Amino acid sequence: MAGAWIGLAVLALALAWPVPIALSKAAWPARAPGTALALWQAVALSGGLSMIGALLAFGLTPFENDLGVASTLLSGHILDGPVPAQAGALQIVSLAGAVVLGLHLVLSLATTAANTARERHRHRALIELLSSPLQGSPGTRMLDFPAPVAYCLPGVRSITVLTEGLVRVLDAAQLRAVLAHERAHLRQYHHLVLLAFKAWNIALPWFPIANRAEKAVALLVEMLADDDARREVDDASLATAIAIVGSPWRDGDPAASAIAADEIVPEADPETLGARVSRLISPPGSLSRAARALVLTSGVALVAAPVAVLVALV
Amino acid sequence: MITLGVLERSVMNALWESPDGLSAPELGERLVAAEAPAKRRELATTTLLTVLSRLESKGFVSRSRATRPHRYHAVNSRSEHTAELMHEVLQLAPDRDDALARFVGGVSPTEAETLRRLLASRGTGN
DSSP states (O other): OHHHHHHHHHHHHHHHTHHHHHHHHOSGGGGOHHHHHHHHHHHHHHHHHHHHHHHHHHHHGGGOOTTOHHHHHHTTHHHHSOOOTTOOHHHHHHHHHHHHHHHHHHHHHHHHHHHHHHHHHHHHHHHHHHOEEOTTSTTEEEEOOSSOOEEEEOSSSOEEEEEHHHHHHSOHHHHHHHHHHHHHHHHTTHHHHHHHHHHHHHHOTTOHHHHHHHHHHHHHHHHHHHHHHHTTSOHHHHHHHHHHHHSOOBTTBOSOSSOOGGGOOOOSSHHHHHHHHHHHHSOOOOOOHHHHHHHHHHHHHHHHHHHHHHHHHO | OOOHHHHHHHHHHHHHTOTTOEEHHHHHHHHHHHSOGGGOOOOOHHHHHHHHHHHHHTTSEEEEOSSSSOEEEESSOHHHHHHHHHHHHTTOSSSOOOOOOBSSOOOOHHHHHHHHHHHHHHHHOO
16 A cells, blocks of 8 residues: 555645645636635645645555554554564654644644634624614624724624724615625635634645635635625625725725726725626626536545545555 | 613713723713613612623723722723724734634735724724
8 A cells, every 4th residue: 555645645745735826826716606615625625634644644554464554553463562663763753743733733723713712702792892783784783983894703693793984985785785795604604614724824834825725715705705795786786885895995084985896996905806896897607517516526536535545544 | 671781881881981980889870861761760789780790801891999889990992992893803913813704805005004093093092
């Protein structure tokens, strides 16, 4: 099974570098954000599994015999019997690496989740003191702040927060678009996806890929929420709302009061904003069913490959 | 029916308006006086003390025990707290794990600078 660890190592390298770069540069995710999001999750999961799997498979090579690794380990011979002669320092280091990496990833997820929960708890307590409920719109609260800001706070009782600055610059249809967008985030549990990629980024800060993935996923999540909002409001209202909220503003003098969406040159993170607005103004047409099926199948294959190798190994 | 959340908000509003702080009985008088006459009813001091100790444990209210009855102060002004929230939401605050899904994310450097200045000026004034 020498091929096992080499195969997994190749997969891990591919998923750590060329695949995410290609995916983050591809144009088709804007045409099928949900499918692309699923693929990103498969890439991240498969990347982690094959990294750990490669180390594990390499470290376990000396312990292989006709019975398989697991039964050898479980029978206890590993403890009282002699360590196989072939188990060199490299293999031991590799096994330790697998354990450390696995623990590191799991702990990072747990720490990020705990920190997020704590920060969100305090945020919610403050929001409840500082904002007032918006009449006729349950779960929505208004905060006295001049900049146009809207965001959602997920939880058992989710809250959508709007600032007075936002309500001042948007008309009724645009406001409905914002609310529909935020509710889509909450309904589709986008915060959990964002949390996982955030944790991955924190765990592997030296991987430029993790950072790229987090950004790409954040944009896809926005596009998904946009698509959901489009069912309730017209594209123009949503695009204008995005452009207005994203354009530079001055205190008390919202610069963008009556600007048509197509005149906007967004200042705030032009890449993200431009991508969202332009796909609303001139919808690129969604990806064909066959193409989406192909992407999803590749995603499943990506995750299944390291799992299959590991199962076969044990 | 007044929920605990609404009562907490009224208590904080009264404390934010009182730089010298308030004792529980003074607070009760203010809250009752703020209600419309038709809705006015007594607020049990024990209820207020419960609300105050909840707010104290959350770190929003401090209690000075030098006098009897104890006086309660708001730890931060309303605008300081708003600034804290907006720093978190606009991700101007470092070392945060919670990335809140905002309607439009990504702040340009100039916009971030404007926001910082705005938040700073609002944070000091009341």
